Amino acid sequence: MTDHHHHHHSAAGADEWDEAAMAELLDLDAEVLHTFLSEATAVLAQLARDEPPHRILDLGSGTGAGTLALLQRFEGAEAIAVDRSPRLLDHLRGKARARGVEDRVRTVQADLDAAWPDFGAVNLVWASASLHHLTDPDRGLRQIFDSLRPDGLLAVIEMAGFPRFLPDDVGRGRPGLEARCHAARAEAHAESLPDLGSDWGPRLSAAGFTVEVERPFTIDLRPPLPESVGRYAQASLGVLRSRVAEKLSSEDLATLDHLIDSDGPDGVVRRDDLTVRAERTLWAARRP
Ligand SMILES: C[S@@+](CC[C@H](N)C(=O)[O-])C[C@H]1O[C@@H](n2cnc3c(N)ncnc32)[C@H](O)[C@@H]1O
Incomplete structure (x- = not known):
């Protein structure tokens, strides 16, 4: 250092x-924090019930924590991982290969503050610790709304710090x-980063979504x-x-x-x- x-x-x-x-x-x-990820995807599986998502979009995917947890949870699904960093996406592809799921992942390098690529209609959007990076997250939420099929789900994860x-x-x-x-x-x-730690519930409703779950997770691991x-x-x-x-x-x-x-x-x-x-x-x- x-x-x-x-x-x-x-x-x-x-x-x-x-x-x-x-x-x-x-x-x-x-x-x-794999237990947290697994619990979060379990909540989504429950909400999806008998119609598990087959097209998933991970926005601001980073190295693919969400992408890979979702592909494990939803075995019939394919995912599009979007990030502005080519290096992180490259890393994500390496991890997908190592786990034998590379055929189920497509990476798209894009700046979500600019015009969005056409991702095609998806059933599930995941945005973990990424919405707060956008210049205009409320606009982002409306774009997510438009990318989803009716009945499709959006999972937003935010951290307190x-x-x-x-x-x-x-x-x-x-x-x-x-x-x-x-x-x-x-x-x-x-x-x-003024939107870090934001209360996304009201903003999801304002964008047209029906909020079905708001679940705080307290992670407290001890020696x-x-x-x-x-x-x-x-x-x-x-x-x-x-x-x-x-x-x-x-x-x-x-x-x-x-x-x-x-x-x-x-x-x-x-x-x-x-x-x-x-x-x-x-x-x-x-x-x-
Ligand atoms: C805190 S990381 C979260 C990564 C991942 N979702 C996770 O939970 O592990 C935020 C990610 O958002 C990406 N990001 C930030 N602003 C972005 C933008 N305008 N367009 C696309 N990706 C962006 C960053 O490159 C970074 O990978």
Whole structure:
């Protein structure tokens, strides 16, 4: 962890380090939170009842956490994964190959803030932690509405914030380091990502959907936890650091660097007292 930290975030989007770090984080997120993903897709299976979806659209798919969970849940389905990052889509195709489902996935590189490609009518749209990235999410919701067949389902997943891993006493002489990082992140995101953490229910109704499920999920994993949790914490704190570096004191930044460090004695990859606490909400809505 050296020069990576001093790079600039261009308005055009993520640079190469950011994308590699993001791919790793999204993969670990899917791995560590697989129970959540499985529960979320089970809710959709229940809503679809005797008509399981056969054409699925994953908007802002990233490395395919949703795409792959949905293909596993709905064995007769094909999915279109859409993202603006060719690199993340490339990664997604590799994972699909490894799982033997590459024939059931098509990737489409597109910027959802621009004109949408014609995806053809679909039965299920999945948008996990992606709507808040759009410049005009309400317009996006209307476009999703138009892409769905009547009776088709939209699943929106939103997160309250980044997951938390550390005990409260971490922070050298000043405990509460992680809370300070998250406060700084929230401040930065209030401007750059105003729709992060939005209450999507009313906005789904305004776009014409019937909201059928609003389900909060509280993720609270306690030790002993698998080794992947250390890497997940490391990846997550690394991305967090890139967002909040200028807002932290030099002491906090130094502590954070020790926690992220793969080789040092204080690294999170070595700790056995990590937890994973996160909150996500699933809205499932139907096009009447
Ligand atoms: C936080 S990630 C979520 C990825 C995935 N849905 C998941 O839950 O693991 C957000 C994704 O949205 C994509 N994204 C952001 N803005 C976009 C846009 N305007 N058009 C297409 N994709 C976009 C990003 O490239 C990123 O992969």
